[in-house]
Amino acid sequence: MANIFGKYLTISLFGESHGQSVGAVLDGIPAGETIDWELVREAMARRAPGKNLLSTARKETDDFEIQSGYFKEHTTGTPLCFRICNVDQHSRDYDSLRHIMRPGHADFTGRVRYDGFNDYRGGGHFSGRLTAPLVFAGAIAAQLLERRGITIGVHIQQIGNIKDRQFCPMGEDAALLKSLRKKRLPLLEEDKAAPIENLITQTKGELDSVGGIIEGMVVGLPAGLGDPFFDSVESMLSHMFFSIPAVKGIEFGDGFLLSGMHGSEANDAMQYKEGKVITMSNHNGGILGGITNGMPLVFRLVIKPTPSIGRKQETIDLDTQENCSIEIKGRHDPCIVQRAVPVIEAVTAWTLLDMWMMANSRG
Numbered sequence: 001m002a003n004i005f006g007k008y009l010t011i012s013l014f015g016e017s018h019g020q021s022v023g024a025v026l027d028g029i030p031a032g033e034t035i036d037w038e039l040v041r042e043a044m045a046r047r048a049p050g051k052n053l054l055s056t057a058r059k060e061t062d063d064f065e066i067q068s069g070y071f072k073e074h075t076t077g078t079p080l081c082f083r084i085c086n087v088d089q090h091s092r093d094y095d096s097l098r099h100i101m102r103p104g105h106a107d108f109t110g111r112v113r114y115d116g117f118n119d120y121r122g123g124g125h126f127s128g129r130l131t132a133p134l135v136f137a138g139a140i141a142a143q144l145l146e147r148r149g150i151t152i153g154v155h156i157q158q159i160g161n162i163k164d165r166q167f168c169p170m171g172e173d174a175a176l177l178k179s180l181r182k183k184r185l186p187l188l189e190e191d192k193a194a195p196i197e198n199l200i201t202q203t204k205g206e207l208d209s210v211g212g213i214i215e216g217m218v219v220g221l222p223a224g225l226g227d228p229f230f231d232s233v234e235s236m237l238s239h240m241f242f243s244i245p246a247v248k249g250i251e252f253g254d255g256f257l258l259s260g261m262h263g264s265e266a267n268d269a270m271q272y273k274e275g276k277v278i279t280m281s282n283h284n285g286g287i288l289g290g291i292t293n294g295m296p297l298v299f300r301l302v303i304k305p306t307p308s309i310g311r312k313q314e315t316i317d318l319d320t321q322e323n324c325s326i327e328i329k330g331r332h333d334p335c336i337v338q339r340a341v342p343v344i345e346a347v348t349a350w351t352l353l354d355m356w357m358m359a360n361s362r363g
């Protein structure tokens with residue numbers, strides 16, 4: 001069942017970008033939890049399309065309807081089902097894309113996988129629109145984690161060649177991590193906002209798109225979450241991260257830089273500090289043997305440039321079985337990175353809540 005993810009906490013995702021709605025069924029949320037719906041709305045608004053010139057012009061309010069699982073201001077513990085109606089589809093933009101495949105998008109693979117019956121309008125089930133329900137789910141999980149002292153912060157680390165400073169691997173203040181959620185462009189260095197906006201606007205004007213890197217940090221995690229091998233924290237998070245459209249790379253801690261280090265540099269020396277085990281550096285990003293060690297969790301993700309661009313590209317026509325060219329019209333994000341930040345934050349929360357529940361179910 002390709003659309004269900006999780007162990008103790010599962011999410012089953014449904015919908016298409018130009019269908020009636022997108023949504024999910026969330027199972028395993030503990031009974032008796034209150035949910036601050038305003039916080040859920042705020043997270044959804046950060047991801048929603050059509051807010052400014054840096055994003056797609058498609059306007060969706062992403063209002064949600066709860067169908068089940070919440071009663072008398074508390075979770076019931078039974079499946080929480082919700083849907084988010086699609087309202088601003090321009091399906092005519094996709095008429096020719098039924099048979100002319102967009103390079104870099106899932107048109108061809110989706111068609112092969114579903115024997116030609118896939119809903120190709122707006123990318124169908126492959127669309128970034130499906131990240132709206134993920135943000136809803138994650139905004140609930142983040143509240144449950146915060147009640148357990150765990151805070152997640154995510155920022156734009158790079159767009160094109162413009163870089164924000166990285167998180168201090170030894171940990172950032174939870175208040176600073178949370179403050180990123182209030183920013184139009186979630187950056188640690190404010191002076192990078194204008195150059196990034198200019199770059200995205202300029203690239204859009206050139207009928208092109210740009211990608212980048214997102215960095216995440218989780219503080220307050222106890223040591224001992226995760227399992228070796230298949231359910232390692234890296235495995236579970238990577239499984240979820242690679243489910244997000246346009247994610248093409250990932251690293252934990254110093255990641256690819258570790259390849260050039262010696263053991264004497266890469267090992268994180270250990271120490272007791274006020275009775276607690278800590279490490280004196282954090283090259284391993286808070287995970288050893290697939291299990292959290294109590295240090296901040298640090299990861300970075302590559303988001304590719306948006307595939308749908310206005311420039312002329314070479315491709316194929318499946319009707320005529322001939323080569324052809326394509327100039328994509330329609331409403332597309334010139335850059336996905338800033339819109340993916342709340343998505344990454346949300347799925348991190350969802351996955352870590354599942355791992356927290358797994359750890360707490362052990363005898």
Ligand SMILES: Cc1cc2nc3c(=O)[nH]c(=O)nc-3n(C[C@H](O)[C@H](O)[C@H](O)COP(=O)(O)O)c2cc1C
Pocket residue numbers: 056104105106123126127128129131244245246247304306307308331332333336339340343
């Ligand atoms: C929030 C978000 C918004 C996106 N917006 C667009 C878009 O406007 N146009 C587009 O072609 N792709 C967009 N994408 C990316 C495509 O959905 C994605 O590249 C495609 O499904 C192929 O999957 P892959 O890149 O993971 O291989 C978006 C992705 C996300 C997460």
Ligand SMILES: C=C(O[C@@H]1CC(C(=O)O)=C[C@@H](OP(=O)(O)O)[C@H]1O)C(=O)O
Pocket residue numbers: 017048049056057058060089090093121122123126127128129130132245330331332333
């Ligand atoms: C609708 C959203 O983003 C969409 C993601 C997307 C894609 O191919 O991934 C393509 C565009 O779809 P459309 O052509 O229908 O405007 C984006 O607008 C959203 O994020 O809510």
